[in-house]
Amino acid sequence: MKNKKAKSKLYNFILSQIGQKPMKTKSGKGYMLYSPKAIKHVQHLTELVEQVEGWEVKVYDEEWDKGRKTKNASVYFGQMTDNGVDEDEFLND
Secondary structure, three states: OHHHHHHHHHHHHHHHHHOOOOEEOOOOOEEEEOOHHHHHOHHHHHHHHOOOOOEEEEEEOOEEEOOEEEEOOEEEEEEOOOOOOOHHHHHOO
16 A cells, blocks of 8 residues: 555656656556656655655666767666576576
């Protein structure tokens, strides 16, 4: 129940302060915001996301190639990603 309440607060904040609906990631494990307002509110957004158990926030900067912007800044929030390896894989490297 705690997570549901935290997610509701987060969703309402995103709609009211950022003015954008979150977009589900291809993996379905999190959400993206593509908005300068999301970057501006990232501190408060992070505080709300941290209230959801097992969720995190990652901020991605704009990407440029040869003086041309190729990707806007964005914010990911959702399930924590575990890119770690297990012991067997670690010992075999």
